[in-house]
Amino acid sequence: MKYLYFPGCSLKGTGKAYEESLLAVFGALGVELQELEDWNCCGATAYMSVDETKSYALAGRILALAERERLDVVAPCSACYLVLNKTQKSLQEHPELHRKVTGALQAAGLDYKGTVKVRHPLDVLMNDVGLDAIKQKITSPMAGHKFAPYYGCQIVRPYATFDDQHNPVTMDQILQASGAECVEYPHKTRCCGGSLTGTVPEVGLRLAYILIKEAKQRGAEAIVTVCPLCQFNLDGYQDAIAKKYERVDLPILYFTQILGLALGLPAADLGFKRGIISAEAVLAGR
Amino acid sequence: MAEQKEHQNGIPRIGFYICHCGSNIASIIDVEDVRKYVATLPGVVVSRDYKYMCSDPGQELIAQDIREHKLERLVVSACSPNLHEETFRNAAAKGGLNSFYFQMVNIREHASWVHEDKAAATRKAKDLARAAVYRVRFHQALEKRKVPVDPNVLVVGGGIAGIHAALTLANAGKKVTLVEREATIGGHMALFDKTFPTMDCAACILTPKMSAVKSHPNITLWTYSEVEKVEGYVGNYKVSVKRKPRYVNEDLCVGCMACIDACVFKEPKFPDKFNQGLGKRKPVYIDFPQATPKVVLIDPATCIQMKTGKCKKSCADACDRKAFDFNQQPELKEIQVGTIVLATGFKTYDAKRDALYGYGRYPGVFTALEIERLVNASGPTLGDVVLRDGRHPKAVGIIHCVGSRDEKTNKWCSRVCCMYSLKLAHLIKEHSGAEVYNFYIDMRTPGKGYEEFYDKLLAEGVHFIRGRVAEVTDWAMTPEEQGKLVLRVEDTLAGFVRRIPVDMVVLATGMEAQADAGEVRHKFNIGCGSEGFFQERHPKLAPVNTFTDGIFIAGACQGPRDIPDTVAQAGAAAAEALVLIDAGHVELEPNTAHVVEEECCGCKSCVPLCPYSAITLDEAKKKAVINEVLCKGCGTCVAACPSGSIRQNLFEDDEIFSEIEGVLAQ
16 A cells, blocks of 8 residues: 655645654555655645745645655645545636646646545544555553544535545544544534634633533543644644633644554654644653 | 428438427527528428427327428427327327337437527537438338227235325226335325324325225236336336245234234234334234234244244144245246236334434434324333333423435425424324324425324424424533433524423434335336335326336325325325226337348347347248237347348438438538
């Protein structure tokens, strides 16, 4: 099993723990990730609102590079995953846009026919690797641990490619396969505050606070997420939340970190030290 | 206006008529231009346009021209042959011409209604007319075949539609076989406690009809049975029905239910499908006390004897009439009928598809059908409205339009949900005293006494909030919301977002086509719309007919509807069947295939290809023979015959080649 890996900026920066744990987990499961050569910014969601066509060309370049390799692209960051899927769909639906974007690509010696499949790590683990294969490799199950599975908005909306738009369950099943328990969490896909945490902090902080408080109230010892921005928002602002509301102190982890522990990988290889809120309780006895 | 000219040698004298259809055709197609053009074509001696060709004067015009101008062929450019082919065939006959010396051109559905470019549409109308003019000269005089109609009727589906249709036909003296897939007739109506808006007891009005079906001398009732195969044609259908094993002999069982008491399972243990899984049943069971026929059956998936063969079979021992037969096998029955009424009903929308409403996730969320059973005096709680944990709800929210009027799921309005939500609101309030909130998009109450019922509910103090509920959540924002289900909704009348905490949520799920409607329609060779409901022949003028003669549809298999409309439609379907039966015979299109004996080499290629088994080989002559009564005119053998010795009426080679030549000519 081999895929192209498109890290995007987050996994090389604030989401380094995601990259480290993702590569370790995929390695342990025998899935090869080949980093896309000469990749560029996906444009995230912000550039779309500045210049749509150019942002499509930006994402189009990534797809064009990937098409030459004839492999599915794994995009772990939710923003990258959304933008690449959106570009795929827009290019298919709007021939005029497709002409403009391929024109730009051809000027750079590239071309895009539209054959690339953009995949999320959850999708690959669930549908290509399979729960049974994962379960067979679990050596130190996370028994006794309780987590709140938090998906964020971008991997299921607007395109629900591999899970339900409002009540996704893929991560729940993977965490359960690792031996952990998932609390019934009604905010699975509710907004984390997104960029509001930076622009309108009083709104952004409240949204983050709602998510953390509810997870805590339901007995979760950590929120487990798939999105670097969600992780950043929820992990990085708990001091500000404490000043405005109350102390919450809840670790915010990537699902790959939990799965990595269950697969018996050393915590040091899974980026646990990179979190702001300590995950000591999760690591206790490991 | 008209053009007339003298006869041309060698070509039959053709009359051409183009219809304006008011402005339906004439507003897009230049009919005068077409008329003048067709007048120049070889063979055409009369060419006319007229505002309504299908009107009496229009038809008379044709008949008169046939006589006056000695017309030998007729072409009419108008609407779809589905509507008026018969009309113009009759006009031809009235003028003394064989009905089949006629060809119809559809320039309404095929041109004026679907094109905006007038010049192009007119050009297309000319092309199509020219094709018909070229074709019609090769037409031959044919006669329709008359075949008798078998007076027996098959009714498929034993809900209120099937029951009503079967009783109507049986009361008219016809023999009816009613086939129902479940173990009892009654359908969805048997699940209900009350019916809106009169609130009369559903069982009290339904069960007498169920018993009447069972005891009627003209009705054969086959429950737990499904139609396997349908062959034949209008008036003469051969139907195979599979009778599934109940493992209890239906003729012996009297429904005393001693066996249920004696079952080795002392307590009911398995989810009771009839009660929507809210109650429990034993492996030997009967759906409900008035089940018809009142015969028990065994669920082989849960019965110890059926699963392991090692049970002391106390049920069978308790049966005085020795009705148990653990080795019963499915039985295939064959019947002959002339007409078929399909009343196969609907299924309710799967509430799990709306993840935001939490059905299957929050135990306090119910479907409307589950509530129907909870408020029912003979339901699993004997009418007590309780939550799954045994608590009584203090507040109940009913969400309308779940799986209806929704871009993401089903776009259609299911027509019954507003009214049944009102009914359930009334019953829940009456049985539990709870506060009841209805969340609606629009209240749709078009029916006799329906709006008045809505008024009554408003006066009773049931709450109505206009807005589509965004989500049902157990996320409490305030202490009052703790332990409750919160409905988040934009109240579009008050103009703000509200959070309403309740204990019980009822999802008013809409109506969908049966899961196997696609399979069933293929079996009976009828059509369906994009939403899966069976297609009527005409939405206004032939609502219970289908495009297959002799097969009628009634009730919710054709689209969402309530009980009064269903019963009315069932009566209509029965009446349509009676029309055919009492006429005694039907006329069939003479579009059959026939073998030109001298050209047939007896290779038998055609024999296995015929879907209707109409072809045999005359062993003495070594020639294929087609049974005209069985032939449905599909043309398969005509296309497959290696020597080209099979021909088909109305589709002769010279007719088709000339038509092609016509449409391509300039």
